[in-house]
Amino acid sequence: MQVDEFNAMPRSEVISLLLPCVDIERWAAEVADRRPYTGPDDVSRAGRTAAQPWTDAELDKALTHHPPIGRRADGDSAEAALSRAEQGSLGDTDADLAARLDAGNAAYEDKFGHVFLIRAAGRTRAEILANLSERMTNDPATEREVMAEQLRQIAVLRLGGLFQ
Template sequence: MLLDDFNAAGRAEAAAALRPCLDIERWIEEIVGSRPFDSPEILLQTAGRAAEPFTDAEVEAALAHHPRIGERAAGNSAEARLSQSEQASLGAPDPAVAAAIAAGNRSYEEKFGQVFLIRAAGRSREEILAALNARLAHTPEEEQVVIGQQLREIAVLRLEGLIGA
């Protein structure tokens, strides 16, 4: 979808286009309500600002849509296809790294009660494992800040791909 198409779309169509990027209603409504955008850069800046900060409930809702890192997203929704593509870009896993990520996922979920979320695009599995291990040392409060940042990065990257920026 080009920026002109996004600007001209009806409210429901524009919201539906944004939902796979980040399924948080407040974020979607803020972006849709800010149209028209003069440039892709202004749209992306607006999207980043709209995602600052997320409430705990918004983070919880967004995490419900994300698979564990290293696992294939279920289904054939637009969001699942994006997640599958992002994780596929990691390449074939080294069995030892895959096992370490799986163990780290379990430890993370035990400590924080939610899935480990990280922007996979542009990272190797080894980088993800290192970040996972480092984040296990966070307090829950510190980790919520990092999760918010990761959600913003994922949303803006997906939106960038959506509008072909």
């Protein structure tokens, strides 16, 4: 899609297009309402700005759409397709690494009460496992901030993908 097309779309269509990037209505409306944009970088900047900060309710809602890292998202939604593509780029893994990632996911969810969220694009499974282990040392408030930043990165990455 070209930015000119994005700028010319009806607001409701833009919001529908944006929600698979991150299912947060306020964010999508804010990005839509800042039009017109001059280019993809301008749209990405608006996406980052609108995502700072996320509210706790927004974070909780967005997390419901993310499968544990290493598992494929179910469903036919655009967001599930994006998640499968992002996690699919991690490549195949050996059984031991997959088991350690599953165990790490479970321990993380037990400690923090929600799925481990990380921008998978550009990372290997081993890097993700190391990051998960490191983040297990965070207190809940620090981890919430780290998780929110990861969600921002995911949203902006997906937003940028609309214009490629």
